[in-house]
Amino acid sequence: MGIDDVTEMWDRVTGTQQAPAVWLVIATGLVALAVVGIRGSWRFARNAVTIAHEGGHALMALLTGRQLQGIRLHSDTSGLTVSRGKPTGLGMVLTAAAGYTAPPLLGLGGAWLLQSGRITALLWGTTALLLALLVMVRNAYGVLSVVATGSVFILVSWLTPGEVQALFAYAVVWFLLLGGARPVFELQARRRRDRGRVPAVPGAAGTAGAPDSDADQLARLTNVPPLGWLLFFHAVALCSLVGGGSWLLGL
Template sequence: MTRLRRPGGIRRGFGGAVSVVADGTLAVVLDGAAAPRSVAVVTGLLALLAVLVSSVPEHLDTAVHEGGHALAAFLSGRRVGGVWVESDGSGLTYSFGRRRGIGLFATRAAGYVFPSLIGVCSARLLAAGKVTAVLILAVAALAALLLVMRNRFGELVVVSVGASLILAGRYAPGWVQLWYAYLLTWVLLFSGPRSVLVLHRARRRGAVGSDADKLAESTHLPALFWVLAFGAVSLWCALKGAALLLA
């Protein structure tokens, strides 16, 4: 919760709705109606372009992917040894625990669906006008991820994104917060299906050792089944998130 330094004012929000804006010690709190559809459309197109042509969303997707592995491992009682994010877009999460069971299954299954799930949760918050909540929760998640990051490039990715979120939340005007939150949410929604497609193409070229391959070993279901399952979840999240943002 943000401790307010002085009472804020009531300002006319986006789309004619009334929103409450207050200056806090840590952030400028922006809470009110969802953004107009034009903002959602423009940020969506920018995010799609970034996901297709830039490596920055790929590195963010990898960090969130590995963060999903780490969170699932922690929640299932496994010990998280560390997380690595490499400059080529690959990543690794190392955890200790039982060699079989629901904990290991959840840990292996969480990675490819986690960015999409985070994206749809963020979209739901934005649809309710909770812009600052998206930024604060993202900073908290990145701070937790930084605690288990074990390589310099991964730390650079996490610190850079986290710092930009803090600066936007503390010093930027409300419309910058809004655009940034929408852009970040779209990136997560788009990068989920894209990463599954990259996985499928890599497996067709003979790559082995992916999350789908490891799940196939432990469940005796074909790796293609898990690729399709990852794709179905990420696509559903992308469609659901888009419906929320564009409503």
């Protein structure tokens, strides 16, 4: 690959592309809403939200100086990220809090990129993040999930026209904004159903079932009740949806 090819590729990534018409943006949002709202499609698509969730735990663990041990993604759409370090303190709190907030915040960041016209940057950036995450996945189903998701982004980025790439990018961002909110409601429902105690894994965070969920782990770490953390997760998801949706619609 010559210098001209590298320059052309860089210009393609950093350049801007034409956004779809507003009615198409609304249509992609309705499609994402249907995927999130329908039980059958959600059970399949939720794997993508779990990838973002565990990626949030992993990134925050690295940023706070913890040693990342690995990530596991399961066929029931649960996941687990294990890191080594001090079992209490700010680093562990931030790592545990990063899971449920990661999908909506990623959606918000994606909406900012799209309102700037950087569709290619979003697609290629997401692919790069998935490749980085793949290195830390420690089970076969997790590898399959990340490879399959990354392959979709690669195929769309390289084999489809710009109009299709734009629609796909908007649908993905809508999905993260909407899909980032539903797991918090699911966690709230699980906590009502299951009041038993499951031993915690030191340094672990993920989409585990209640009462060893992220909210319960955070409650033990901070003495803030789980309801307080649930409200925090809800607030992040709602603010991201409102802000990101406004950007996507050009308001």
